[in-house]
Amino acid sequence: xxxxxxxxxxxxxxxxxxxxxxxxxxxxxxxxxxxxxxxxxxxxxxxxxxxxxxxxxxxxxxxxxxxxxxxxxxxxxxxxxxxxxxxxxxxxxxxxxxxxxxxxxxxxxxxxxxxxxxxxxxxxxxxxxxxxxxxxxxxxxxxxxx
Numbered sequence: 198x199x200x201x202x203x204x205x206x207x208x209x210x211x212x213x214x215x216x217x218x219x220x221x222x223x224x225x226x227x228x229x230x231x232x233x234x235x236x237x238x239x240x241x242x243x244x245x246x247x248x249x250x251x252x253x254x255x256x257x258x259x260x261x262x263x264x265x266x267x268x269x270x271x272x273x274x275x276x277x278x279x280x281x282x283x284x285x286x287x288x289x290x291x292x293x294x295x296x297x298x299x300x301x302x303x304x305x306x307x308x309x310x311x312x313x314x315x316x317x318x319x320x321x322x323x324x325x326x327x328x329x330x331x332x333x334x335x336x337x338x339x340x341x342x343x
Contacts, residue, residue, distance in 0.1 A: 242272075245280065247307065264307030266314075267330065273318035276334075280307040282324050290324040293342040301325065 242255035262280030308326030317336030
């Protein structure tokens, strides 16, 4: 199947990648519109409706859905930011702030990853993950606070 082409628009701070549905290049990149990447593009990663800020690194079969990654976030090989809870009857995603859960009102929401976060290889962030700046999630970990 031939790769779908996407259009890049550059601004001083961001690269906006627009696709009709999903896009792929021979490098394995996949983007579902809109994905917004700060200066540069991840390689070998799948992005869906996410914002990726300057200096962040994605590659080697990452999935990031409906999320915001701050500056200099780093996702090692195979790490995933999930955006949907298919195992529940109520699909609404909640985020934990302190000790309380708050509804996003959305069925698809990934996570908010602060600046300089580090996600280890094959780690999984469940929908609604909120990571403060400099958080480290070890390799092979499930991070789910719901």
